[in-house]
Structure formats: C-alpha cells, structure tokens
Amino acid sequence: MSNLLQGVNLYLIGMMGVGKTTIGRLLAKELGYGFVDTDDVIAQATGKSINQIFTDEGEAGFRQLESDVLSQVCAFTKLTIATGGGIVLRRENWGYLHHGLIVWLDTPVEIIYSRLAEDTTRPLLQDADPKGKLRSLLEQRTPLYSQADLHITEREGDTPEDVAKLVLEGIPSILKTQVSY
Numbered sequence: 001m002s003n004l005l006q007g008v009n010l011y012l013i014g015m016m017g018v019g020k021t022t023i024g025r026l027l028a029k030e031l032g033y034g035f036v037d038t039d040d041v042i043a044q045a046t047g048k049s050i051n052q053i054f055t056d057e058g059e060a061g062f063r064q065l066e067s068d069v070l071s072q073v074c075a076f077t078k079l080t081i082a083t084g085g086g087i088v089l090r091r092e093n094w095g096y097l098h099h100g101l102i103v104w105l106d107t108p109v110e111i112i113y114s115r116l117a118e119d120t121t122r123p124l125l126q127d128a129d130p131k132g133k134l135r136s137l138l139e140q141r142t143p144l145y146s147q148a149d150l151h152i153t154e155r156e157g158d159t160p161e162d163v164a165k166l167v168l169e170g171i172p173s174i175l176k177t178q179v180s181y
Ligand SMILES: Nc1ncnc2c1ncn2[C@@H]1O[C@H](COP(=O)(O)OP(=O)(O)OP(=O)(O)O)[C@@H](O)[C@H]1O
Pocket: 014, 015, 016, 017, 018, 019, 020, 021, 022, 023, 039, 082, 083, 084, 085, 115, 122, 158, 159, 160, 161, 163
C-alpha cells in the first residue's frame, strides 16, 4: 500500500471523537509513515492546552494557529495527519488538504457522545447540551466533510483497527489515475 501511495500524505478529517488521532497513529504504523496531530502541534508550539487557547485567544485565534500549522505540515511527505475537527471550516485550509488524500471518518453522534461524555478537553463541548451541540456541529459541517476524497462510516462495534482497515481498503479506489505515455 505504501508503494501505491508514493509518499502522498493522508489527512484525516471528521468530528471530534471520531478517532482521527487513534486511527491516524495506526495507519502511520501500517504505512511506514510519520504521524502528526495538528492539535498536538498547536499545544506543543504554544505551551497551552486547546482549552486554554480558546479561553485566551478565542476560537478565531485557535483557527489561525491551525491554518499556520497545516500550511507547514503539508510541505512534508509520507505523513498521516490527524486534523482538528474544525479544520474544514476555513476555505484556505482546503488548498493545503488537497496536497494529499483526504479521508472523512464519520461516526454516529450517539457513539461520539458516549466516548466524550466525560472528556473536558474539547472546548466546543463545554455546553449545557453537548449532544445537541455535536448534532448541530455535524449538520453544519457535513457539506464540508463531504468534500473528502474518501468517506468511511464507522459501524457499531468497529475497533480502531477495523476502521484503519476500512481506510486502507478504500485507498486504491481514490488514488489519482497514473497516466503513462
Ligand atoms: N473505533 C473506536 N472504538 C472505540 N473507541 C474509540 C474508537 N476510535 C476512537 N476511540 C476512542 O475515542 C476517544 C476519542 O478518539 P480520538 O481522540 O482519536 O478522536 P479525534 O477524532 O482525534 O478527536 P478530536 O477531533 O477531538 O481530536 C479516544 O478515547 C479513543 O480511544
């Protein structure tokens, strides 16, 4: 598979909690690729948690940092990149994402909610109605996530390894056709 990919980066997009970080790590290992998580790079570069950045600089400040990181990461090859759930919101980010193959990990809201109900590290979920918030974010973002090259729908009971396998099986169908003269 890594031969087929020829070093092209894989970008994982999707809602918070769908498993971009978890599955991204598995895919990197399987492909012999490096792994980058844009949320982690932002936290390391600023020395702040994502929550703290939202508090200090607002969502707009966070989104700018996210675009800065993405613009730098896309200059490298042989990477699997787990992105933040909102990376799809800025038009300029799509120019960077399209340097590689874009995979949308799509998980039912009920499952996401059960995973993140006790998790306080996602600032956008610190809401009186976190499940409703997840639903409305997903509704707003679905037209954006739909622009991915590959759409992987997680099934009930799928382990991270199962989802990684679905991604690997889907890649050949989206590789740009090689033209030989
Ligand atoms: N298929 C799965 N089955 C069970 N648990 C999973 C699965 N995928 C991810 N998880 C768990 O769900 C939680 C969220 O996963 P993860 O952090 O990888 O999501 P994410 O998409 O990177 O979220 P964010 O956008 O907020 O960074 C983690 O605790 C992870 O272990």
